[in-house]
Amino acid sequence: MEFEKLLNELEGVVKKLESGANLDESIELFKKGIGLSRDCIANLNQSKGRILALTDEMNNVTAELKLDD
Amino acid sequence: MESISVTELNNIIKSVLDLSLAKNIAVFGEVSGVSTKAGHAYFTLKDKDSSLQCNCFSYSRTYLPKDGESIIAYGAVDYWTKGGRLNFNVKTIEPAGKGLLFLEFERLKARLSAEGLFEAAHKIPIPKYCKNMLVITSKEGAVIRDIVTTVRRKNPLIDIVVKDVRVQGAQAVKDIVSALTAADKLGYDVIVVARGGGSLEDLAPFYDEGIVRAVYAMSTPVVSAVGHETDFSLCDFAADARAATPTAAAELVAYDYYELRRKIIDSMRRIKTLTDYALNSRVSAFKLAGRQLGSRLTERLQRSQSRIKMLKLRAETALNKNADLKGKAARLNVTATRMTETLKKNVSEKEHALSKLNTALDNLNPARILSSGYFRLTDGLGVDIKGVKGLKPGDGIVAVGHDGRAEATVNKVKKGVENPR
Numbered sequence: 027m028e029f030e031k032l033l034n035e036l037e038g039v040v041k042k043l044e045s046g047a048n049l050d051e052s053i054e055l056f057k058k059g060i061g062l063s064r065d066c067i068a069n070l071n072q073s074k075g076r077i078l079a080l081t082d083e084m085n086n087v088t089a090e091l092k093l094d095d
Numbered sequence: 096m097e098s099i100s101v102t103e104l105n106n107i108i109k110s111v112l113d114l115s116l117a118k119n120i121a122v123f124g125e126v127s128g129v130s131t132k133a134g135h136a137y138f139t140l141k142d143k144d145s146s147l148q149c150n151c152f153s154y155s156r157t158y159l160p161k162d163g164e165s166i167i168a169y170g171a172v173d174y175w176t177k178g179g180r181l182n183f184n185v186k187t188i189e190p191a192g193k194g195l196l197f198l199e200f201e202r203l204k205a206r207l208s209a210e211g212l213f214e215a216a217h218k219i220p221i222p223k224y225c226k227n228m229l230v231i232t233s234k235e236g237a238v239i240r241d242i243v244t245t246v247r248r249k250n251p252l253i254d255i256v257v258k259d260v261r262v263q264g265a266q267a268v269k270d271i272v273s274a275l276t277a278a279d280k281l282g283y284d285v286i287v288v289a290r291g292g293g294s295l296e297d298l299a300p301f302y303d304e305g306i307v308r309a310v311y312a313m314s315t316p317v318v319s320a321v322g323h324e325t326d327f328s329l330c331d332f333a334a335d336a337r338a339a340t341p342t343a344a345a346e347l348v349a350y351d352y353y354e355l356r357r358k359i360i361d362s363m364r365r366i367k368t369l370t371d372y373a374l375n376s377r378v379s380a381f382k383l384a385g386r387q388l389g390s391r392l393t394e395r396l397q398r399s400q401s402r403i404k405m406l407k408l409r410a411e412t413a414l415n416k417n418a419d420l421k422g423k424a425a426r427l428n429v430t431a432t433r434m435t436e437t438l439k440k441n442v443s444e445k446e447h448a449l450s451k452l453n454t455a456l457d458n459l460n461p462a463r464i465l466s467s468g469y470f471r472l473t474d475g476l477g478v479d480i481k482g483v484k485g486l487k488p489g490d491g492i493v494a495v496g497h498d499g500r501a502e503a504t505v506n507k508v509k510k511g512v513e514n515p516r
Contacts, residue, residue, distance in 0.1 A: 029423060033423070033426060033427060033430065036427070036430050036431075036434070037430055039434065040430055040433045040434045040437060043434060043437040043438060043441065044433070044437045046441070047441070049441070049442070049445055052438055052441045052442070053438075055438075056434060056435075056438045059431070059434045063427060063430075063431050063434075066423075066427045067427065070420060070423055070424060070427070073418055073420060074418075074420055077414060077415070077418055077420070080414070081411060081414075084407060084410070084411065088403060088404070088407055
């Protein structure tokens with residue numbers, strides 16, 4: 027799932043939590059929130075890895091052009 | 096009228112004669128009045144209408160004619176100014192029959208000339224660089240040797256083929272004509288018909304109409320070299336070129352190989368020098384252009400490289416900005432914190448409410464009431480006494496406190512509520 031959607035969902039959970047749910051609901055929401063946070067972080071790390079890989083690839087391509095001589 | 100001296104007139108006559116008459120004339124006539132004095136001969140040459148006074152100095156070199164003999168006298172007209180007389184100075188005398196022969200030749204020459212056999216337009220140029228030559232002559236004698244020697248002196252390459260023919264006598268014409276006709280088909284570059292000098296009779300075959308026509312009909316260039324320098328044969332007139340002697344014919348036909356070789360070598364050197372120069376100048380121009388091109392290319396390459404670098408940087412920056420991993424992480428962090436805080440808050444709110452309730456509950460705890468000095472009253476049966484109603488003096492009651500119980504008896508009952516303070 028897109029990071030923004032996950033984050034929006036997490037914010038929805040937090041808003042619900044803030045609007046004063048009962049304890050059991052709160053715990054359930056918090057649990058759901060932890061899951062969404064984990065997904066968000068996984069998504070973020072994945073993006074980070076992809077960006078690093080792409081930047082590396084870009085460096086390789088430009089190295090082939092012998093840009094730095 | 097102005098008069099001139101005799102000497103002047105004679106000088107004029109002499110100069111006019113010198114100008115207008117050839118130095119070498121052949122005159123045919125009959126000799127008369129021959130006298131000799133100190134090695135010189137004097138005689139008159141005449142035909143039926145005219146006579147000519149002749150002197151022949153040192154006649155022993157030629158031929159002394161007799162009175163009444165027909166001769167051909169070769170020589171020049173001379174005007175003796177001192178005596179005012181015209182003489183024919185004879186150099187060579189040829190006797191009798193030859194004169195007739197000569198006349199015959201002259202008539203034939205005139206006829207063939209009128210027919211156009213000697214015309215320059217018909218003549219084929221002699222090739223400048225011939226590779227081979229056929230010499231039609233006698234194998235005997237000096238002629239062929241002279242030709243070979245002369246050709247070889249100039250040129251070691253030309254093939255010299257000799258066709259041996261009789262050049263004198265009755266068979267000579269037949270030999271030469273058939274040699275010419277056969278040779279014309281063999282593709283020689285040039286054919287030389289040669290014969291050494293001799294008397295008019297000796298040279299007679301070369302005055303033959305058959306030979307003249309054969310030479311005329313040739314499609315191969317023919318050089319005629321018959322006799323010595325003064326001898327002109329009809330063959331000479333018909334040929335494409337005439338050489339005074341066989342040696343001269345060889346000179347004419349053979350190109351100078353050594354001279355040509357030297358010229359070619361010189362030309363090749365010049366060509367090499369010129370082409371080297373042309374090549375070198377073009378090579379330098381090319382190198383220069385190459386260097387200019389190279390520096391322009393390098394410049395463009397460097398510009399392109401920096402553009403690529405810039406674009407790369409912009410792309411990376413834009414990617415990082417769009418990705419905004421830090422911002423997202425921060426947002427996630429904030430949200431997670433909010434979530435945690437909210438949960439904590441919710442829990443603590445609940446705890447607080449619970450604690451308030453506990454306190455309230457605690458306040459309601461009978462033990463706590465007893466401990467603040469209150470007692471619970473029951474009757475003897477342990478039933479709670481809620482008021483004074485039903486009590487009467489003397490009733491036994493039990494007071495339960497937080498630390499024990501006391502049994503008491505009611506003394507007095509009074510209804511109505513009093514302020515405890």
